[in-house]
Amino acid sequence: MDGYFDINATSPLCAPAEQALQNALRTFANPSGNYRMAKTSRALIANARASVAGLIGADSDEIVFTSGGTEANNWALKGAVDAIQAREPDGGIHLIVSAIEHASVLEVARYLQRCRGVALTVIAPDAEGLIRPQAVIDALRPDTRLVSVMLANNEIGSVQPIAAIAEALRGRDIHLHTDAVQAIGKRPVDARALGVDSLSFAAHKFYGPKGVGGLYLREGVALEPLLHGGGQERGLRGGTEALASIAAMGAAADHARSRLDTDIVRMRALRETLREGLRSQVAHVVFNGPADDEARLPNTLSVTFPGVRAEALAAILDHSHGFQVSLGAACSNNKAAALSHVLRAIGLPEDRIRATLRLSLHADTGEDAIARLCDAIGKGLTLLDSIAHPIRKEASYAA
Amino acid sequence: MDGYFDINATSPLCAPAEQALQNALRTFANPSGNYRMAKTSRALIANARASVAGLIGADSDEIVFTSGGTEANNWALKGAVDAIQAREPDGGIHLIVSAIEHASVLEVARYLQRCRGVALTVIAPDAEGLIRPQAVIDALRPDTRLVSVMLANNEIGSVQPIAAIAEALRGRDIHLHTDAVQAIGKRPVDARALGVDSLSFAAHKFYGPKGVGGLYLREGVALEPLLHGGGQERGLRGGTEALASIAAMGAAADHARSRLDTDIVRMRALRETLREGLRSQVAHVVFNGPADDEARLPNTLSVTFPGVRAEALAAILDHSHGFQVSLGAACSNNKAAALSHVLRAIGLPEDRIRATLRLSLHADTGEDAIARLCDAIGKGLTLLDSIAHPIRKEASYAA
Amino acid sequence: MFNDIIVRHFSNPTHTGEIAGASRSLELGNPVCGDRIRVDLRLDGDRIAEARYQAWGCATSLATGNAFCEHIEDKSLSEAANTSATAIEALLGELEPSQMHCVEMLRSLFAQLGSQPDDR
């Protein structure tokens, strides 16, 4: 864990979540059972629902559990389209999404366009990765029925003005969905205050288990189920409930809630240390994303080392120094597929995208780990410089 | 566990699955990561895939993990419809399902009919709960593109002649899906020998965790994803993989495979003991489902006690004797909703449905537990008889 | 699922049976689910000296018969008949929606108790 700077990809289980999971392993009765054993299972789910609701400022009745953020995003968009088409079989549906959404929103949008007759507008962020409410308003059409803008971006950490977007859309009969997968546990999230119709989350991004998450569905909002089945989750999502995972998610939610304030302060400080360390270690370094600290996740740094192949640097960090970081582009012979669509959307040219790493830290990251990371990056750059010296593209980058 | 006669609803974790889950809890790296830690995660998933493939006679490449049986059934049907409609935008789609399918098939069929323009034929089983291949053939239309018949029924245990149905459909360009959720671990399942295009399974029915399962997708068969997203599962199913649950499912698959032959023999013997015990304990008892032992799950007994309200009997079994059993009908003021659609489909009248219990046992059930269950049922019937004596509907039922 | 009151009444019913030569009998059927309850009373003047019931139906219905008899036994007919609406509801404890019809049955039994036998 000490060299782990990829918390935005996934987090380990926190101790309370692991404990809750252990405790739940023997609670196996089907919650739908008609006997006493089933009561324990139902209570476990009800408790977890209350915990998750508490974390995101919702009522228990507004939380539906899913298999993760991807299912929640798929459900919100497909379920809204189904519900609207059922109500108004002859009306067209126009969907607006931001260009920096996660694949589980973008791919759904493309599916809806390709297979379900939905008209799609993809709106660009500004150079800092922010979606201005005006950009949403400018994209509106009379048949716009669905808007999806994420709360916080996973790659550059930009936090979108969702409440302002919701305000702008009010009264227009538009379903506003926000993907909050990356925001929860890293900043306060209050679904009701945001004013959205639906909001997705995934436990493994806030120290719960992988393969479980959910959708906040504002009271009164109707969606066609994505998983039709045996009436679980008040008929909204079929499937025998993932008892142990749900219990662990509940514990992770309680834990995240109790730590949030101090975690944020700590992550901010650590990120500053990291930023300063990189600046002093590396001659030429660029930080991507919002300049304003209020508009970015406290734990995320998107860093470009101009002239460097970030893939090679990441490989050295992993194999020679034991650090895990994430890339803006994977090495691939298929240019387009491998380049981060987020970095492209904020206008980074291809060589800059290939020179970019994402460093995402957690609140328990040690100061010493940060110092060692900066040192390792410095050493890695020196090594790369020595290999590339006479043929490198830009001026020397190691300080 | 000793009084648990509801294994068809869900099973507890077997020891190897619990161990695998424990071992996997610290393996947290995102399998999509570009660093060494991610290798462990990928290996864990690959091993589990091989284990599951081994259990059902498939290649690893033919297994896609999902959040359970419900998602797998939803995906098979919706994904096939999407794929067919994309290939032939102007062709109609006719879907055939059996009347005794699980809700996660029936509700999907109704959704496809209601919202997606699919024509639906629901075919009835015979009085033993068997779907004759001829019934499927009789329902065929020129535009039939999709057939879904379950391998084994969860309520009465009837095992359908899927291989014969597949044979009858061969060469007609029809996607044949089978829901094998209830069959796996209770009888040999060989996806390739069955000749189906897709086959769904859920770990919690074979002593793995709840909330994980998968779909066998025969090589060469194309489905549109149900969960669009980040390219996991070779682009077929988005979502960060449920590492620990998948590892546990793999261990459960290995365990089920190694025990299957002896388990079947043992479950059959136990079921016979139970059947004989009930016959000797109760004057009037009827067993529903196939007469032929080859055409029924070895662990499942659907039992009607004519003249008895099974709900009251189940309540006494639970509260006075510690037995968990399942009902053919829940107590409800909404007549229709509460009656088992399976028992209705095989022609049981309402009063018989309300008099029916499902007893499903596992291979580790003790002979003594069976004796005690028979004794408790006898006592329960005597008690109910004493309460209802002068006003009961039918002749005395306690022996 | 059943609350503790319901469980006690159906798993250990204390007032089952018939009364030979009963002073009075109440009878009730639920047309939707088919549940039936019959209660025999032995009156000692105005006092309900003995109340016994037979029932066929779901567990909550069975409990309802017993709860009714237990409550009225040893009370005067008028006192029992005047059991308040709140007290009637409390007799079965908290119920789930699917069990609510049993409160209806209970109310009917109390109502029959209050009406004159020749009213029927």
Next chain:
Amino acid sequence: MFNDIIVRHFSNPTHTGEIAGASRSLELGNPVCGDRIRVDLRLDGDRIAEARYQAWGCATSLATGNAFCEHIEDKSLSEAANTSATAIEALLGELEPSQMHCVEMLRSLFAQLGSQPDDR
């Protein structure tokens, strides 16, 4: 992900650098991903007395340069140029699809080695 051979070559490269007054230089660019490799040779008669490389690109490209130099150093020019196709492929170990272009680069380097300098 990288196999052990690749890891050894890129994390501890043994043949980086330039050779002042090199007898010969090979140069290579990959038009798709932009990777570049340059190799300087110091020949002692027909013998490759020293091989040094510079590279810019992904980790596997960097490893490719080192693997090439390590393999040819101390061999005769013709022996090195006649390295079999199988041996060339084996030099980088098992690769993932996204790393396959490095085998191409390696083949090009060996091909350049075999062709006369004035062929270029």
